[in-house]
Amino acid sequence: MSARLPRFNELSNVLKRSHISAYTRINITDSDLVVRALERSGSLNGYGRDTIVLDAYPSYGYVSQAVHDMLRPRKHVLLDIYPQVYKVLQEMVVPQDPTSYDLRPLDPYKWSTFDHLWTEEGMKPQKMPFGPEFNKEMLFIANLTGSGGTQLLSQYINCIGYRNWIFQFGRVKMLFAITPREAKLLFSTPGSTRRTRLSAIAYTVADIKPVLVTEPLRKDCDYGDGDPVEVSEEEFGDAFYPKKSGAVLIAVEPKENMLVEASDWYSYHLFVRNLFATRATPLIKCLRGLSPGALEPLYPVLKDEVDYETTRPVDLTAEQLARLHRAYEDWPFKPKNVMWSAFMEDFAEAEHTLVSQPGIIGPAADDTERSSS
Structure with a gap:
């Protein structure tokens, strides 16, 4: 197994600066920080070698590496079509566990990507009813901090409501990186001027739990029973790229009993x-x-x-x-x-x-x- 991903400032020395600036998603660049946040939240308890991880827009692979180190899943499918990101994943992430990592130049924005994957042997989990247990044979991860991220988040939430896409297999957890602005809207409580339709709809079918947040969000968000790891502004330089904005990691857990059929x-x-x-x-x-x-x-x-x-x-x-x-x-x-x-x-x-x-x-x-x- 090869060495872990270097710190992002070391990785950026290898990459062309133009490629980094052209990639518009916010990167969480500290795998150890992600592991600490996931362990604290308990979001991945019970997941492991029987799990298939579908990883959309993994960026430069730091969150992917954290999840992989915790689970050692039987299959970890990386889906990204951006060339420079693909190169980093291919040269620095996949060699760490080539029997589990499966890098595909497929666009996770399209239905056909998942239709294609599920026709392959060993890539389609067993179906489970929407009961007390999550289907731990599958975990979906996505970086939604780039263009179109809000629309995709809305689409994924709607798929829970319809029980289609990955939710045809039961209660499949999702782990998302979103922008702080999106987090303010999603964690807004009834009565807040920031509350949007997405926030109202999301909590009808899912529990949204903060895993990793930026400290400045505390005054604007209600995390309920959540106890996320907070990153102070002084720590942004080591935790995020671009460091000026930061990112928020959330777990989306479909409800056992949705409020709407x-x-x-x-x-x-x-x-x-x-x-x-x-x-x-x-x-x-x-x-x-x-x-x-x-x-x-x-x-x-x-x-x-x-x-x-x-x-x-x-x-x-x-x-x-x-x-x-x-x-x-x-x-x-x-x-x-x-x-x-x-x-x-x-x-x-x-x-x-x-x-x-x-x-x-x-x-x-x-x-x-x-x-x-």
Whole structure:
């Protein structure tokens, strides 16, 4: 087995500076720090030699190395198409364990990448029901700090709701590197002005746990029961590249009991999207705007918990949103096409939309039942 990856400042001396600056993802550059954070969080307890690790956009391999050292998985598939990153992975990471590491020049942005992998012997885990246990035969890792990372995070969360893609195999954990800005939005609590639709939807189907965070985030985020390792600004130079921004490592764990059934996920997604289109508007106006007469069946749902005149969509918990949606779905006079029309109008100006592009991870707008199997 070859030596571990050098410190990033040593590695950067080998690489062309133009290649490093052209690679837009934020790198966590201290494997030992990642190991310490993962051990503290307990996120990988029970994972090991029977695990297949799917590693999307591994960057220069520091997080990959940390996970690999902890698990020694039977297969660790590295997926990246950026040439200079591929070269580093090929020359400095794969030789450390060539029987386990499997470097592929495949784009993890596409369905076909995973369809291709799962046709190979030994690459498809056993399917498990959404029960008490995680499917520890698979772990998905991704660096989502680059362009399109927010959209991919949203797509992955939606795949939990639909129980397609890797979630056809059961409760598969995901480990993501995201930007501090994304972390502020994701860990925003009900009532926060930063709370977004993604935050509301994510906690409907998953528990989001901070593993490694930047210290300045503490004043802006609610980690709940999480106890992440914090990196101070003085330590950024050794922990991240570029050091000025830092990165956040999170574990996304699909819930055993989702608040919304997979069969209702599509309509729930549109329901929340409509409410959050005017997220700072009083709830009573938002519910009236869903469709004519909608306020009557929905008003009793939360009347003992909130003031409809002052409460806004951003103030509602995921559980409250799910109950409102259930009442809307049960309403016999619900117009069938109202939410769909609003959804399409909202996307009409977007030239590049993940939902409308065939072949991209997540269900297409005209193919809500598709699963990658």
